[in-house]
Amino acid sequence: MHWQTEGFVLREALYRENDKILTVLTRAEGKRTVAARGARRGGSPLMAAAQPFVYAHMTLFEHRGRLTLDDAEIIDSFHALRADIERLSLAAYLAELCGALAGEVADPALLNLILNACHALAHLQKPPALVKPATEFRMMSLCGFQPTVDACLACGRTPPAEPCLHLGQGGVYCAACRAGLEKGPSLALGADAWQALRHIVHGDARRLFSFALPDSALAALAAAAEAFVLTQLERGFHTLNFYKKLIPLQKS
Numbered sequence: 001m002h003w004q005t006e007g008f009v010l011r012e013a014l015y016r017e018n019d020k021i022l023t024v025l026t027r028a029e030g031k032r033t034v035a036a037r038g039a040r041r042g043g044s045p046l047m048a049a050a051q052p053f054v055y056a057h058m059t060l061f062e063h064r065g066r067l068t069l070d071d072a073e074i075i076d077s078f079h080a081l082r083a084d085i086e087r088l089s090l091a092a093y094l095a096e097l098c099g100a101l102a103g104e105v106a107d108p109a110l111l112n113l114i115l116n117a118c119h120a121l122a123h124l125q126k127p128p129a130l131v132k133p134a135t136e137f138r139m140m141s142l143c144g145f146q147p148t149v150d151a152c153l154a155c156g157r158t159p160p161a162e163p164c165l166h167l168g169q170g171g172v173y174c175a176a177c178r179a180g181l182e183k184g185p186s187l188a189l190g191a192d193a194w195q196a197l198r199h200i201v202h203g204d205a206r207r208l209f210s211f212a213l214p215d216s217a218l219a220a221l222a223a224a225a226e227a228f229v230l231t232q233l234e235r236g237f238h239t240l241n242f243y244k245k246l247i248p249l250q251k252s
């Protein structure tokens with residue numbers, strides 16, 4: 001059976017001499033594994049599309065539950081990512097995170113989010129330091145890990161006084177309320193980062209990256225986002241380790 005969908009290539013693995021196995025986030029059916037036969041052979045019509053970060057109209061052939069890419073028409077390859085190792089490696093991490101969270105069920109909001117993140121990095125040249133925490137918190141929120149951010153989990157005060165994020169519980173507390181509670185790591189957000197977190201979790205998806213923060217507040221937001229991902233998912237990401245190794249090199 002043939003079917004058509006838009007899809008974003010989250011990951012590629014080389015297979016046999018000329019093939020690739022792609023992990024594709026499809027609009028119709030969520031995350032699927034797709035064989036791209038001959039995609040590494042010179043002159044293959046699939047060569048340009050069977051690449052990470054490519055968004056394309058895809059014609060897929062399904063036989064006994066296995067998918068093969070028959071044809072692809074590129075919508076956006078986010079080519080500018082490839083000119084900047086920091087943006088490229090951040091996109092690789094966000095794609096890996098997306099792949100870890102996605103299931104085999106249509107999730108248009110998740111697909112739109114990874115596309116928006118690549119658009120912000122490649123076309124809008126938004127700062128990676130802003131795109132990373134916004135995408136992390138939004139993606140976690142879409143996939144069943146939405147933090148409770150509007151009011152202190154203990155006293156209900158909004159805004160919380162000196163807000164901090166409890167990583168394990170996935171919610172905010174006033175610093176004083178947090179001090180009297182059970183153990184588990186939490187990170188200070190500060191008022192500005194707390195406001196940004198509310199915008200990220202509850203705001204219009206199209207305006208996700210439309211905020212600005214002083215450097216110190218952005219650093220607090222970024223630390224909280226990354227620690228929240230790692231704590232909630234109880235795993236690490238090779239692509240994240242690579243990205244973090246790169247940052248000091250870029251700044252030096």
Ligand SMILES: [Zn+2]
Pocket residue numbers: 152153154155156157160161173174177
């Ligand atoms: Zn409180």
